[in-house]
Each structure stands twice: as structure tokens, then as C-alpha cells.
Amino acid sequence: MESGKKNPWPLRILIASMVCFVIGSFTIIGQMDTLGDALDPKRNNIGSLDASSEDQKLMNVEESGCYRAYGVEFEGTVTLSEVNGSDVQDEVEESKCKLDWGAMSADGSVEYTILGSWELTQGDYLLRIDCDGACANETVWLTSIDAMEGDIMNSPMVYLGGSLCCLGIFLMPLAGVLQAFSQNRKQSLMMVVGPDGQVMPLTDLTPDVVQEQINKMNQGATEGVEFDVRTGEYMNSDKSISSQQMDGAQDVQAGSMLTTEQVYALMRGDVESATPQEEQREHVADPFPSPTIRQTTTPPIVERKTVKQSDRKIPVANNEDWQSWDED
Numbered sequence: 001m002e003s004g005k006k007n008p009w010p011l012r013i014l015i016a017s018m019v020c021f022v023i024g025s026f027t028i029i030g031q032m033d034t035l036g037d038a039l040d041p042k043r044n045n046i047g048s049l050d051a052s053s054e055d056q057k058l059m060n061v062e063e064s065g066c067y068r069a070y071g072v073e074f075e076g077t078v079t080l081s082e083v084n085g086s087d088v089q090d091e092v093e094e095s096k097c098k099l100d101w102g103a104m105s106a107d108g109s110v111e112y113t114i115l116g117s118w119e120l121t122q123g124d125y126l127l128r129i130d131c132d133g134a135c136a137n138e139t140v141w142l143t144s145i146d147a148m149e150g151d152i153m154n155s156p157m158v159y160l161g162g163s164l165c166c167l168g169i170f171l172m173p174l175a176g177v178l179q180a181f182s183q184n185r186k187q188s189l190m191m192v193v194g195p196d197g198q199v200m201p202l203t204d205l206t207p208d209v210v211q212e213q214i215n216k217m218n219q220g221a222t223e224g225v226e227f228d229v230r231t232g233e234y235m236n237s238d239k240s241i242s243s244q245q246m247d248g249a250q251d252v253q254a255g256s257m258l259t260t261e262q263v264y265a266l267m268r269g270d271v272e273s274a275t276p277q278e279e280q281r282e283h284v285a286d287p288f289p290s291p292t293i294r295q296t297t298t299p300p301i302v303e304r305k306t307v308k309q310s311d312r313k314i315p316v317a318n319n320e321d322w323q324s325w326d327e328d
Helices: 009-029 034-040 144-152 156-181 206-217 243-247 249-254 258-270 277-282 320-327
Strands: 047-050 056-063 064-069 076-084 087-091 113-120 123-131 139-145 191-193 199-201
Touching: 009 034, 009 156, 034 144, 034 156, 047 056, 047 123, 064 144, 076 113, 123 139, 139 144, 144 156, 144 191
Parallel strands: none
Antiparallel strands: 047 139, 056 123, 064 113, 064 139, 076 087, 076 123, 191 199
8 A cells, every 4th residue: 555645636626616717707707798788777678767857657568577667866656557548557566576686787887776676467557756856867767577587598608607607616615625624634545566567556457558568578579479458369360379389289299298198197106108108119128138036935944842731630629529510
């Protein structure tokens, strides 16, 4: 085992997050005109009312959705009533719809104020204003929030830039967490010995690397048998050794190698069967054999001795009855 370097992934993720954030920021900055056309009520509205010259105006709503009235420094109230022909009906109740979308100017120099928000259906509506004081140089814009949202989402460059910025913001803390976990830890690396005898990481021991090392080892060999480490098959059949040379037939004919039967004969102790025929032919009988001398052995003389048998004497017992029984 060999201790490797620190984990490089936290730094890589941090660099990737910064690159994504920078590219996304430049992409969004390049689409400021598109953002201005979509988010600026001066550019994206269905109608406007000049407070210095009029206090009401008829607005035509072509699509149903969420609508808002915006102003800059307007002080007063804004109402919206539905018009049915020439009859003006009651005021439409306000609704807090799509609060996650807000108006903004292209250069950021103007701050808009929400004067009213409604859920409207297709038709005609009467927009009325009631100023608390002087309304000179004040304008009220009625804007469709659905159209604002659609213009932004339909722009691929704005969508791409926003996605890259969000990805960069997400990857930055992730890189910090990984760096904190791997700060005091070292990665263990398993080392192995390759076919060429060199120490190499286990991750580098691939079939391609092994094949390359074997090819380098066989470059200086005159009869190098090249084979594929994946299949075990010989790669260059024209340079490979013949089948007779590989199975040892030439060595057996030359007498330098024993056959299987001869090996089994040696295991059984049969030396004659294990001896090659050529060696048996070399052992020619002697034309002048010397006579064999036979040694005669004389049997040893055994003397017989006669052993004298002593007469048995029966002791006399005091009890005559027992003595008479023994004699019988």
C-alpha cells in the first residue's frame, strides 16, 4: 500500500463551479435586452394610463391570467372593473397571484411599485385611478405576468445562463464539504508488480497496459511468441513455433525426453521398458564372455549326542492310598 496525494475532486469541483458561474453570468448579461423586454412594464404591458391627463381608461384583456398594475412614484388607489358592452360592473377583487415574479428595469435604475393584482379572464376592463395628491408626470402600466414569464422561459440563452449560474452556486458549497472531509485524510493506493518487473498502481493494470509491456519485452527476442493476454491465442502464427516443436516430438526422437509410457515404466521400476530403444541397441552383448565361477558350499557337519535318560524314582509317601493311586 502506498499513500497517495490528497483527493483532487474538491478543487476540481470548485473550479467547475466558478467556471459555470462566470459563463452563466456573462450569458445573462448578454441577454439584458431580452430581460428588459420581458420584465420592464414600460416595454411589456397591455396598456398604460397617464395620471396627469386622465383618471380612467379601457383595457382589453386578450388572454386569461394574472395581471398587475405598476407605477414608480404613484400615490393613490387603482381599481379595475369589468365592462359588459356599455355597462360598467362591480370592481374586480384583487388576488395575490404569482408573487415569485416581479418587474424590473433593464438597467436597474427604476424601482417599480405594485399598485394592484388581479386574476382576469378574457374581456374588457376599465382601469381607474384615484390620486392622493398631485399626479403630475405619473404613469400606471397594466402588465400580464403570464406573458412576462413566457418571454423569459422561451428564451434559450436566458434559460441556459440561469441554469449555469444555479449549477455554479450549488457546486461551490459541495466543493467546500468535500474539502473538509478529505483535508486530513490520505487516499490509499494499491501497488502491484507488472510483467516487466516495475511497480505500478493497481488501477493502471489493464489488459492494454499488460499487452504493451509484453510486446516491449518480446522486441529483442528472436523467437518471441506473441499472444493476446485477453484470449491467450497466438497473434503471429507465421512466427510462432511449429506444433511438432511445441509438443516435444523432436526431443523424444532425439532421446533427450521420455515419453509418457517410459515415465510410467520408471515409476513401476521397469528400467528396461523406460530405456530408449537406441540405448538398448548400444548395449551389444560381449563376443568373448568370461566363464562364471560358481561357488560350492558344503553343509556343516552336525554332531549328534545321545542324552541318557535317568530312571524316574517315585518318592515314597506316608499315605499309602495316594501312592497306590499314582502307581496305577
